[in-house]
Amino acid sequence: MKGVDPMRRTGPISNNTIWRLPRYLHILNELDAKDVACVSSAEMSEGVGMSASQIRQDLALFGTFGQQGRGYEVKTLREELIRILGVDRRYKVILVGAGHLGSAIVENFRSIAQGCVFQAAFDIDPAKIGKHVGGVPIRDGRSVTEYIRENGTDIAILTVPREGTRRAVSVLDAAGIRAIWNFTGVDIQCDALVENILFSDSLLFLAYGLSRNAE
């Protein structure tokens, strides 16, 4: 069954719904790798920790309906979610800051980054330039503007130290980067789209849960 392109809908789909789609895609990737052909909303529900009715409701938003008694076709639904999430476009990604964190991310890039191509890594530390990370050489950070312009880079993974964040962001922004995946913990303002990974918020949330459990 064909899905409806969410872009052609009159209203945007809520971020709460969009946030659930990667979870569905994650399960479908695993099922597809195991050559499972069909999955019911009840089966998906176990894997993603959401109710079957929530799943049916979310997928119906995209015009996707399971077949009575058979469920969803894994391959079709997976392809549809990939298209909806826009990860059929092969975004070009660079790493800015090749320390421990950046290395960990790009070395696991294939399992993390569906629909993205890792292009290049940059650092300003002369001791790192020329070494390899995630299968590519680390380039001189001063060449990043030229690189982005010549190679049409879409996304920068930003893993520089906190104190280098603002400078790196202004360079990336001026070079015309389209999106920044920000791991620095620093709030950044720029023209590019920003997605933050906030380690400290996540740990505080965990601590809150622990203190609540202890009551």
Next chain:
Amino acid sequence: MKGVDPMRRTGPISNNTIWRLPRYLHILNELDAKDVACVSSAEMSEGVGMSASQIRQDLALFGTFGQQGRGYEVKTLREELIRILGVDRRYKVILVGAGHLGSAIVENFRSIAQGCVFQAAFDIDPAKIGKHVGGVPIRDGRSVTEYIRENGTDIAILTVPREGTRRAVSVLDAAGIRAIWNFTGVDIQCDALVENILFSDSLLFLAYGLSRNAE
């Protein structure tokens, strides 16, 4: 002004609200470090990207009210949020998996982990055991059960490879760990409280934003 202990409220505070508190604490930490005495909800709003009325509403839930014309006292509000979030309790934390990612986290532990004490690191790789990370020696992973029981560890930062996840979780769970901060990208089931950092979901969300911008 004294806050009301959220634990004594009749209903639990929603997770959406709790999720916003670390953002407020983050801003208050920065203001306190700069010796700023008072802050208005409008000023906080700029730093956290939420409306001033949302902030006033959230803080009122805890019985915290700014003073007309002066705003909130930074020190008092900060201490209150620390207490509400339960991070005045000095949770004991260990690292399980001392690769690039684990090293990056514990080396930035002070800026990431308010209210937590980093105790020890573990790995099963003989080449890593005995080396140092985040100021502590890396111990043999086979001693983790004994360590947790003897030292009353609260939280394990789980940064083992995907394929080692289930085994590590069953060991930690049997040892009585209270919480797991899970970076493996693998869904885990256990008695401990789990908070997941899902890199792939975050990047998919960014890709979705890019594809929407391109339309």
